[in-house]
C-alpha cells in the first residue's frame with residue numbers, strides 16, 4: 001500500500017474536482033486519482049468534435065487546478081478495482097490507496113444498448129479523447145473527399161436527439177455551411193448532408209414542448225434531416241438501419257444515444273440502479289456501506305424532495321461541494337444533510353444565434369430562445385469553468401463566437417487506425 005489519506009477521490013471531473021478542492025481548502029488530506037492528467041469541460045466537446053475548437057479550450061491540467069493546494073495530491077493512473085468496504089482502490093500499475101472516506105466520481109461512458117455494430121462503427125462523444133477521435137477522423141475524411149473530388153455524397157449521422165446530439169448535429173451543419181466553403185470549396189459543402197436520428201418523435205425530450213418545437217424547426221432550417229420516432233436497429237458499414245426499414249447512408253456516425261456508469265462503479269459491488277449508476281442516499285452516500293460517496297454521472301441522485309436529478313455539469317459540481325460538506329460533518333461528528341440541489345434549468349445550443357434555455361427551478365421554468373437563451377447558457381456554464389482566467393476568457397470570447405459565423409478549422413491529431 002502507498003500512503004494513507006483521509007479521502008480518496010476517483011475522477012477529476014466536475015464532481016471530483018469540486019469535492020477535492022473544498023476538502024483541501026479545509027485542511028483535509030485528499031488523494032485525487034484520474035486516468036487523465038486533465039479536467040475536461042464536456043459542454044464544449046461537440047466543438048472539438050466538429051473541428052472548431054482545440055483541445056486546450058476544453059481541458060485543463062489537474063496540476064494547474066490544484067497548484068497551491070498542498071493538501072490535495074494528484075495521481076494520474078486508471079483505477080481498476082474498488083473495495084468500498086475497505087475504502088481502498090487499486091490502480092492499473094498495481095498500487096493500492098486507502099482512505100477513511102472514498103468518493104467515486106468517475107463519470108459515465110457511452111451506452112450502446114446492445115445495438116449491433118454501434119460499438120465498433122460509431123464515434124461516442126463523452127470524453128476529450130472521443131472528441132479528438134471524431135474531429136480528427138472528420139477532418140481527414142474531408143481532406144480525402146476534397147482530394148478525390150469525385151462528387152460522391154457524404155453523410156454525417158448523429159444518433160440521439162438529446163442536448164449532445166442536437167448540439168453536435170447543429171455544429172456539423174454549421175461546419176458544412178460556413179467552414180467547408182471557406183476552407184475547402186462550395187462543391188464539397190454541397191455534397192454533405194447531416195442527419196439526426198432518435199426513437200422519440202421529437203428532439204430535446206427532457207425539455208418543454210415549445211423548446212422541442214423550436215429546436216426541431218431551427219435544425220431543419222439549418223439543413224439537418226430529422227429522422228424521428230423510429231429506433232435504430234443496426235449500424236452497418238456505410239449505413240444506419242432503422243426499425244421501420246429505412247436505410248440512411250452514413251460516412252460518419254456519432255453516437256449520442258445514452259450513457260451508463262463506467263467499470264469503476266459497476267465493478268465496485270455496490271448495488272447498481274438505472275444505467276448501472278448507484279442509487280445514492282439523499283446525503284449522497286452509497287447505500288449499505290459507511291464512508292463512501294458516489295457523485296455526478298456515476299450516481300442516480302435525488303434532491304431533498306426525492307425528485308430524480310439530471311446528469312448535468314452543474315448538478316455534479318454542486319454534488320461535489322455538498323459531499324465535501326458532509327464528509328467534514330462526518331469528521332467533526334455532526335449529522336450529514338440531504339443534497340439540496342439549486343436547479344438552474346436546462347439549456348442547449350442548437351447553433352450560432354439559436355439556443356434554448358428553460359431557466360430556474362421546475363416545473364414552472366422561464367423559456368428563453370435565441371440570444372437571451374445564450375446569455376442564460378453563458379451564465380450557467382461560466383460557473384462550471386474551473387479557473388478565474390478561464391472564466392474571464394470565456395466571457396470575452398464566447399459572446400462574439402456565438403453571434404458571428406466566423407469559424408476556424410483547427411488542427412487535431414491525426415487518428416490513424418481510429419477512422420471508422
Ligand SMILES: Cc1cc2nc3c(=O)[nH]c(=O)nc-3n(C[C@H](O)[C@H](O)[C@H](O)COP(=O)(O)OP(=O)(O)OC[C@H]3O[C@@H](n4cnc5c(N)ncnc54)[C@H](O)[C@@H]3O)c2cc1C
Nearest residue numbers: 011013014015035042043079106107296297311312313316
Ligand atoms: C458531450 C456532452 C455535453 C454536455 N453538455 C453539458 C452542458 O452543456 N451543460 C451541463 O450542465 N452538462 C453537460 N453535460 C453533462 C456533464 O458534462 C456531466 O454531467 C458532468 O461532466 C458529470 O461530471 P462528473 O464529475 O460526474 O463526471 P466527468 O466530468 O465525466 O468526470 C469523470 C472523471 O473520471 C475519470 N475517470 C473515469 N474512469 C476512471 C478510472 N477508471 N480511473 C481514473 N479516473 C477515471 C475521467 O477521466 C473523468 O475525468 C454534457 C455531457 C456530454 C457528454
